[in-house]
Amino acid sequence: MTAWHTPPNPHSATAIGVIAVFLWSCLALLTTLTAGIPPFQLLASSFAVAFVASLGVLGWRGRAGFRAWRQPWAVWVTGFVGIFAYHALYFFALKAAPAAEASLIAYLWPLLIVLLAALSSGERLNPRQLLGALLGLAGTAFIMQLRSHDAAGAAPIAGYAAALGCALVWSSYSVINRRFSTVPSSFIGAICGLVAVAGLVCHLAWETTVQPAPSQWAAIVGLGLGPVGLAFFAWDHATKHGSLAMLGALSYLAPLVSTLLLIAVGQSQASAILIVPALLIISGAVIATRRDTAS
Numbered sequence: 001m002t003a004w005h006t007p008p009n010p011h012s013a014t015a016i017g018v019i020a021v022f023l024w025s026c027l028a029l030l031t032t033l034t035a036g037i038p039p040f041q042l043l044a045s046s047f048a049v050a051f052v053a054s055l056g057v058l059g060w061r062g063r064a065g066f067r068a069w070r071q072p073w074a075v076w077v078t079g080f081v082g083i084f085a086y087h088a089l090y091f092f093a094l095k096a097a098p099a100a101e102a103s104l105i106a107y108l109w110p111l112l113i114v115l116l117a118a119l120s121s122g123e124r125l126n127p128r129q130l131l132g133a134l135l136g137l138a139g140t141a142f143i144m145q146l147r148s149h150d151a152a153g154a155a156p157i158a159g160y161a162a163a164l165g166c167a168l169v170w171s172s173y174s175v176i177n178r179r180f181s182t183v184p185s186s187f188i189g190a191i192c193g194l195v196a197v198a199g200l201v202c203h204l205a206w207e208t209t210v211q212p213a214p215s216q217w218a219a220i221v222g223l224g225l226g227p228v229g230l231a232f233f234a235w236d237h238a239t240k241h242g243s244l245a246m247l248g249a250l251s252y253l254a255p256l257v258s259t260l261l262l263i264a265v266g267q268s269q270a271s272a273i274l275i276v277p278a279l280l281i282i283s284g285a286v287i288a289t290r291r292d293t294a295s
Helices: 010-024 027-032 039-059 062-069 073-096 099-106 109-120 127-150 157-180 185-206 214-241 244-251 253-264 272-294
Strands: none
Touching: 010 214, 010 244, 010 253, 027 073, 027 099, 027 214, 027 253, 039 073, 039 185, 039 214, 062 185, 073 099, 073 157, 073 185, 099 127, 099 157, 099 253, 099 272, 109 127, 109 157, 109 244, 109 272, 127 272, 157 214, 157 244, 185 214, 214 244, 244 253, 244 272, 253 272
16 A cells, blocks of 8 residues: 555556456445345445454554545545445445346446546547447446336336446546545545445434344455455556546446356346347447557
């Protein structure tokens, strides 16, 4: 973690971002293993694990490890809104809609990162990027249309809407985070604690506490150490110092691996219903980022 305080070259920073992508491939699976636990309770529990783990790491450095937590309010607001809103929507989406379909919709965020990064830098979108965006949207529409026919009008629209909200929130956060490149990634530990408190408040206000089984506790700890722990430190570093276009392209490995994991453990069925939209979305990302990644 100390190495992250010295600005590395973009290639190494992007490579660190791949760690986050791999860990996020396990997010849907671990979340489904916590079935029955209310979304905000899961949010508070998993981020509490991440916060405690970050305290342990920073504690080895003494007070110097916590100096990075002294940041302007804009840094706190950006980190909290991006991470809290994304996960609140994501956990709700996975519990209100089929896990595989919700995950594919939520994973529109890598493509949106590419598009937003181009817009924020003042560059015009080229036809290839527009075509990639249209393919990604086509894949999402394909998922929703199929589920609508299967459920005879009872499709979990709220879950799909939450999944789309995930994509919008996380892509926006990832691009905006670039503006805070001087903030050490150890600051994410503080955000994890703040998100855990916010999740607990929402849980106590709107949900009934459920006592997790031992297997669910294991999944919660796995979430806190991986997809909502180490992954955020890696992603924070990568979005501040790496190539956003390359990160967007590589991030589309996550939905593919995520869906395969869900199928492997019997949470979803292997069928063309999942393969076709997955190919559309992944193809869109490849087309949209080809010129940027080749440069």
